[in-house]
Amino acid sequence: MSKLYLYFIAIQRIVCLILFFCSIANQTQAQSLYEIVFEVGNISYKGFLVYFNEEEAYMRIGYYDNKKYNVVEVKYKSIIEKSGDYNTFVMIGSNPTYITKVDRGVTYNPDHFIWVWNDKYQHNEPYVTDDPHFHEDNITLAKSYREITIKDLTESYLRQFFGSGEEQYKSLLRMGTVVSGSTTATQANTNQNTNNGTNTNTQSNTTNATLHLVLAINTEIPDIGRSCSVDQKSMETEFKEISKAIGMPFKKYVVVGEEFTKANLEKTLANLKVGSNDVVIFYYSGHGFRWSDQTDSYPQLDMRYSEYTKLSANTSLSLSAVYHAITGKNARLNLIMGDCCNSDIGRNQFTNSSFMVSRSFQGAEVEKLKKLFLQSNGNLMFSGSSPGEYAWCNINGGFFTLSFLQALKEEIGFMRNESPSWERIVQNTKKNTQYKINNCDGCQRQTPISYMTINQK
Template identity: 55%
Template sequence: MKTISKSGFRWGLLGIFFWLSLTFQTAWAQTLYEVTFQAARVTYKGFLVYFNEEDAYMRVGYTYQGTYHVVDVKYKSSSYQEDGTNFFVMIGSNPTYITSASRGMTYNPDHFFWFWEGDYNNQLPYVTDDPDFNENNVIQTKSYREVDAKELTPTYLRQFFRTDERQYKALLRMNSENNATLAQNNSSQNNNNSSQNTNQNSSNSSNNSNSSNTQKAKMHLVLVVNTDIADIGQSCKVDGTIMETEFREIAKAIGISFQKYTISGQNFTRSKVESTLQGIQVGRNDIIVFYYSGHGFRWSNQTDRYPQFDMRSSDYTRLTEQTALPFSSIDQFFATKGARLTLLLADCCNSDVGRNQYTSTTFMASRSYQGAEISKLKKLFLEARGKLIMSGSAPGEYAWCNVNGGFFTLSFMQALKEEIGYMRGENPNWYNIVKNTQNNTKYKINSCATCKPQNPIAEVKISN
C-alpha cells in the first residue's frame, strides 16, 4: 500500500485543494455519504454531512462491550501530490459523544484518504485514527456510498441522531419532501391536467404570503461569457453553464417564468451587451440576474472599485474604451429598470490591465447540496427586494480559475446551495451568501500553492 509521508501530509494540510475525484465530481452532488469500516473486531458506520472544504461532520455509530455509541467528528479537507500520486484527505477532529459515555471514555477521530495515479479509479477510501498516518495503522473501508434522500427514514437516522436534534428533524423533512415530490411527479405522469391544478392549489395554500410575488414574476438571466478567449475560454464556458443550469432550475422550482440572454462567442462585444440590455422588458416584480465571466482590469487612474470588463475575444484586438465596459455601468443601467430584485455578479480580475489567472491546481468542486428547501428559495427570490452587486476580486487583485470554473463562481454557487439546504437555518438571507462566498473563495485561494490573494467585494441592499 502507498505510504503517506508526514511531510507530504502536512503540506496537504496547508492546502492544495482536492483533486477532482469521481466520488464528488457530479455537478451539485449530494453531500450525504455513508461509510463502514472494521477495526479490532468492532464495526463502525459513519454518516457524513459535507457542506464545504472547511465544514463537514460525521456521525459514527458502533457497538462496544454490548453498548451502542454515537460520536460526532468534525472534518476539514485537503489534498496533495507526491511522487506522481494524488492524495485526497479528510482530517477528523473534536470528537464528541452524542450518546452517554462512561467517565474516561475517549474516541480518537478517524481520518480518511484516497490515493490514485492518473485518472481516478473509484476505489474505497482508507481510514486510520493515527495522526501520523503510519502504514501499519491504516485499513481500507468496507463500503463508501452516497445516501439518497429516500433512505432518510426515522429508523435509518436514529442510528446517528437523537430524535430531538435539529439535524434529525431537518433530514427527516428532506425525506418527506422528497417523497412528496416523487408522488407529485408520478401523479403528473398519470394525469397531467389534474396534477397542474393540484400543484397550483397546493402552492397557493402552502405559501400565500408570496403568491402575489409569484404571479407575473419573471427571472431574466443575462450571461456575458468570453468563451472564445484562448487562455480561459473553456473555464468561462463552464461558469456560464453552471449559472444557466442553476438559475433556470431555481425559476422552475419557485414557479416563475425564465428568460435567458447570452452574449458569448463572436457576439462577445460591448455593443452587443448594450443592445441586449436595452431590449429587456422588466416588470415591477421581476428578478434580474446579470453574470460576467471573462477578463477584467482597471485603468491606471480609475477610482471606481469595481472592475472594467475586457470585451475582446482576441488578444490581437486593441484594448480601448470601446472594447471595455465598466461593471458599475451595469449597476447604473439596471437601477433605472425597477426590478424587485437585482443580482449583479462578475468573475474577473480587478488589477491594472490584468488577466484572469489560470491555475492547473484542481480541487474538489465542493458544490455542497443536500437538496433545496423550496420555502428558503422563495424567501430569497420571491420575498426579497433590492440589489446585490458583487465582484470576484478587490482592486489590484487577480481572479483565479481552473478547469472547474472560476473560484468565485464556484464559491458563490456553493454558498447559495448551503443557504437553501435542509441542514442550515430557517431564515436564509443574501448577507449570509455574500459572507460565505467571500470565505469560500479565500479558502480556495489559501489552499492553492500558486495563487495570489483574491477577496471578493460586494454591496448588498436587500430586504425581505
C-alpha cells in the same frame, strides 16, 4: 504502501485544510451525504458523513462496544494534494463528542480517512486510521463507502445516528419526504439553447414576478474560454431550475461568441423590459482590468472576443455602468456579478490546480428559495476580485463562480436551520474563494468585493 506511508507522515504538518476538486468528484450538485463502514481495533463502525463546505463537515459514527451501542460525532476538514505519482484526498477528524451517554472518562480517538489514486491505482473505499501519527501498521482499508440516497432517509436508518428530537434528524426526514419523487432546483440536467443576443422564456402562472438572467460570457477567447463556458452552463442551469422550483417565469439573454461586444451588451441591457416585482441577474465571465488612473473599485469588463482587437473605451464596459443601467430599471431585486480580474490591464489567470466544488447540495427547500428570490428587495454588485488582483479559474470554472454557487446551495439546503440570508451568501462566497486561493499552487491573492442594499422579509 511505502509511497502512501511517506505521504501520511507529511500531512502531519497540515493545520489549515481545504477541500479541493479532484478528478473523481467534479459536479456541483453531487450529494452531501455518505456512509462509510470501517473497522479499527477489531470494532466495526458505521459512519454517516454530512458535508457542507471546505471547513465544515461532520460524521455521526455508530458502533457497539461490550454490547453497548454508542454514537459519537466527529468534525472534519479536508485536503487533496499530489505526492509523487499519487493523488491523495484526506479528511482529518477532530473534536469528538459523544451523542449517547457514556461512562465518565470514556474518550474517542477521531478517525481520519484517506483516498489515494493515480492512473493505475484507485480504491473507491478510503483508508482509515485513528492514529494521529499515521503509522503504517495502524492504517486499514474501509469495508465500504457509498453516497446515501434519498430512499435511505427513513426513520429506522437515521435512528442509527440521530435522536428523534434532534434538528438534524428532522431535516433529514423532511429531505426524504420533500425531495423524493420531485425535481428541485439544480437537480435536473436541463438542455438549453444558447441564442446570441436573444431570450428564451419559461412560462408559469404561479407568481407575477419574472426572473431575468443576462449572461455576458467570453467563450471565444483562447486562454480562458473553456472555463468561461463552464461558468455559463453552471449559472444558466442554476437559475433556470430555481425559477422552476418557485414558479417564476424565466427569461434568458445571452451575449457570447462573436456577438460578444460592448455594443451588443449595451443593446441587450437597453432593451431589457422588467416589471417592478421582477428579479434581474447579470453575470459576466471573461477578462477584466482597470485603467491606471481608475478610481472606481469595480473592474472594467473586457468585451473583446479576439486578442487582436484593440483594448479601448469602445471595447470595454465597467461593472458599475452595468449596475446603474440595470438598477435604473427599478426591478425589485437586482444581482450584478462579474467573475474577472481587477488588475491594471490584467488577464484572468488560469491554473491547473483544481478544487472540489461544494458537495453540499442534496436538494433545495422551496421556502428558502422563496425568501431569497420572492421576499427580498434591493441590489447587489459583486466582483470576484479587488483592485489590483487577478481572478483565478481552471477547467472547472472560475473560483469566484464556484464559491458563489457553493454558498447559495448551502443556504437553500435542508441541513441549514437558519433563515436564508443574502448577506451570508456574500460572506461565504468571499470566504470560500479565499480558501481556494490560499491553497492553490501558484495562485495570488483574490478577494471578492461587494456593495449590497438588499432587505429581506
